[in-house]
Amino acid sequence: CRGHKLTLVDLPGTYSMTSYSLEERIARGFLLSGEPDLVLDVVDASNLERNLVLTFQLLEMRMPMVVSLNMMDVAEGGGVRIDPKRLSEQLGVRVVPTVAKKGRGKKEVCEALMSTYKSKDAVSDFRLDYGxxxxxxxxxxxxxxxxxxxxxxxxxxxxxxxxxxxxxxxxxxxx
Known part of the structure; x- marks a missing residue:
């Protein structure tokens, strides 16, 4: 990314940080270890509601993060309209639309990662209200x-x- 070397760790696919499955325990353990500087949360834009559960949990963990709205082409093809700018404002983190299979958004993800990494205010103030x-x-x-x-x-x-x-x-x- 822009001449900077990044080390990425691909954690087991999970939809939650609840620790009920081995994948969830591994992912959550790594995130809580303090080792990661930031998280790239790759979200399936065509199934946003299901994927936002993990996003909300990461935000509650106060993880500095960037959200990649992947499969935007599939979402749009299915009639789903997502406003990445508005979602970014609501979550308090950078949200980047991507189509990984076609390489779309790769440069923007790198820029968002570098910007978030360098930011002193990288952690979102987002907070779920439970009533x-x-x-x-x-x-x-x-x-x-x-x-x-x-x-x-x-x-x-x-x-x-x-x-x-x-x-x-x-x-x-x-x-």
């Missing part, structure tokens, strides 16, 4: 976790959401 009742519970648990040394190194909001979802891998941190 007033659940948000109140999340705030209470998050406040308790803030005082727990075992939570250091993790995003408190992400830990709280995963604990309240009954995530067994996250519960092990506090066992």
């Amino acid at each position: 007033p009742q659940l948000e109140q519970s999340l705030a209470t648990v998050e406040q308790a976790l803030a005082a727990d040394d075992r939570a250091s190194g993790y995003d408190l909001r992400w830990l709280t959401v995963r604990l309240m979802a009954g995530d067994q891998e996250v519960r092990k941190i506090f066992a």
Whole structure:
């Protein structure tokens, strides 16, 4: 990318960071290791709703990231219209339309990766709103976790959401 050497790690294909499958555990473990500088979230634009689950989870993990809306040709051919600029504004990360099979968007993805990598504000402020009742519970648990040394190194909001979802891998941190 523009004369810079990037090391990319292709993680097992997954639609979620829940850790129910081996692929999810491997991917999530790597992301939480602190090793990656940023994430390229390759999203199937023709099946956006299903793919945004992972995107939202990555945002909750506070991962600096770029979203590649891949298979835009298939999405558009199926009548799906996506406004990458608007989606980028809503998510708070760069969103790049691509067609990987045809090499479309490759240069733009490289530019977005380099720009995000160099940015001091690479982490999005995006936050899912779970509604007033659940948000109140999340705030209470998050406040308790803030005082727990075992939570250091993790995003408190992400830990709280995963604990309240009954995530067994996250519960092990506090066992």
